[in-house]
Amino acid sequence: MSQWILLRGLTREARHWGAFDAALVAHGLVGAGERAACIDLPGNGVEHAHAAPLSVIEMMDFVRERAMSLNVRMPCRVLAMSLGAMVATAWAERHPDEIERLVLINTSMRPFARVTERLRPAAWPMLARIATGWTRPDRCEALIHTLTCNRDDTRDADIAHWADLRRTHGASAANALRQLAAAARFRAGRDAPRCPVLLLSSAADRLVDPACSTRIAKQWRASHSVHPWAGHDLPHDDANWTCEAIAAWLDAHERTRDIRVANP
Template identity: 45%
Template sequence: MSDALTTWVLLRGLMRDSRHWGDFPQAFAREMPGARIELLDFPGNGALNEQSSASSVDAMADYCRAELQRRGLKPPYRLLAMSLGAMAATSWASRYPQELDACVLINTSLRPFSPPHWRLRPAAWPAVLRLALRPPAVRAIERMILRLTSRLARDPETLLDDWTQWRLSHPVSRANALRQLLAAARYRAPIAAPATRLLILNSARDALVDSRCSQRLARRWDCEIAVHPSAGHDLPLDDGAWVIEQIRRWL
């Protein structure tokens, strides 16, 4: 399929929205000439923060399908998704493979392939519990998230300026955060691989999710995987050029 005829759909993770891609979509578009880039937020996040989040991953995937139809975009699509977004992409690919031409999953963790202490590293539990039970000031929240998700971020203070402003302008409610956490915890991927071309991208130094989650998934589903040796969980933030190059090579 020609990139000129392809809609690429980008999906972010837990409690994050399309602004958190930063300049990655523009860089991606430059390297995929003619491709149409669509950024989708899940209800409860970003500009949709006043809506109720879905409490199931399948419902998140169905929202994305309906939103693309509302925008007048017809399948097949290509998905680029990370973390919770990659769970939604997996649900989509498993139930409606005819709608997808390709699917790239970044640093995801799926039941039943990985145990709980891989899906969220024990070393990250104190910080996550603090955020949930006694959240500090907004900038401190974002600084903690950056520490958990990035190893290579450039100009982190400017990045924190942006993230802090975004949190203040479109806060995710506690109820919506809990719905998204519940959806992620409950989702169980199929044992058999989806009937869609799959590429898994993985960060060896992910401080949030054990890199073995992606590696075991790639073995079980017998699909291609590329591992970045030094990036953190937010791989497009840490090395977007590497992500784009892996996708170009794979395609």
Template identity: 45%
Template sequence: MNEPAPGPGWILLRGLVREARHWEGFPERLAQVLQQPARAVDLPGNGVLWREASPTHIDGMVDALRRELNAAGSRGPHRVLAISLGGMVALRWAQRFPDEVECLVLINSSLRGTAPFYQRLRPRQYPRLLMALLLPLSHERRELAILRMTTRLQSDLHGVAKRYARWQREAPVGKANLVRQLLGAARGFPVPQELPGLPALVLTSKADRMVSWHCSRRIAERWGWPLQCHPNGGHDLPIDDPEWVVEAIRQWLSESGLTGRTQQPGGKRHQGEADERSGESTQAKADTQPKQ
């Protein structure tokens, strides 16, 4: 189910060539713990929208997402949880349309202009990523190669790869859309100096093989957002340790006074057009260990 429910709730955004089903049971678990609606939404070129052309700019992805939500009658303001490329889309959405985003949770994301390219995608993964995504491999071999880059705590990689391969056959992400999504991520967007009044939590993993955790640290420091680090999870933290992610969000909402709070549409909380403003916050919380 990809259609978001009308009214405020959590919108979940995936990363490069991933779709809503790759959250597995995470949205249901998040909704259960927080007692708030949580729905995963696909970006063009992925999942139920696999026939559409992926935008080559982050702004185009934001515009497509807003059209999809508006068509479903979901006006917001939304709480947004996003990973990797989805985090770029979420942050740009909050920047451009502050009335529509109540708060953010960013997982293992990165931004052009805040971290060097070799941290945004680790160089040792360049050949592996190109081989996995561009060579004529079977769906299962390709998904297995991707999982070996993005996960660390999976006990049944072959079983997961088989399931993901079936999804890829059902909703194939074409090479043209892969290139378009990569181009959009590489281009990025004008990063604001300030996002006053926007509550956000940054989650990362120090063992991420794809993206250096320092990218998340720099995001947290730039806007004074709390940072929590998982010591041994992979890039896809919601799959590697979903309970840790859910508990981190629950604690943050409680400590921030956001639990049960509903932002009314139209109520301004932060400035969306902050590209040319100056100033930088630099305090992030200490690492948090996962539950045993």
């Protein structure tokens, strides 16, 4: 089984995955005794001391080097969210032999989406409040939770935990702006990556219009599944649905491959 790499998005880090790695194991997506490799983008988490590059391509080079240093088996599978999905796309486009499968969650990228789809106008006032409250961890994380999560039963615990992460390894305001600039500038190819791609999106995403994923999937003729109520942070809101969608997609590809082998 190929190894999974997990990439988070804007200013988020590996520890924001929470118990998602356990869900991967429970659904058989990660083998017994193995773990997915959670790699932080430069400027986030354990890499918070690094200046975030102003280009997604440079972020990709950084992540790729980290994967090599961790001895990740190639070709690997990459599951990535938002800005991380742009990094994963750049990797698959430039080093296709290293990526076996690609799962992109609630992402957006040129030339498939307009500015008002990539960041919904209704979210702009809250993003401004997040920016002005960047040095106030609890307030900032409460706003981020409201904007990105539709599951509320763990809200208080989430905010307390995320605020602690911000106090220890939080991304700086400067790195947040640099990552946002890199995301805005990134342009993917109109042709699909060589590996199979699955798009997952949330119908109730308040940050990014799910039309972005729909358009990418249509252009690339890629598989696409839509969650009916989750927010932008789909793995947080419904880890089981996310894993079930990935497992079903992988099973479908395996069946198709078996049919092709049996009927060359």
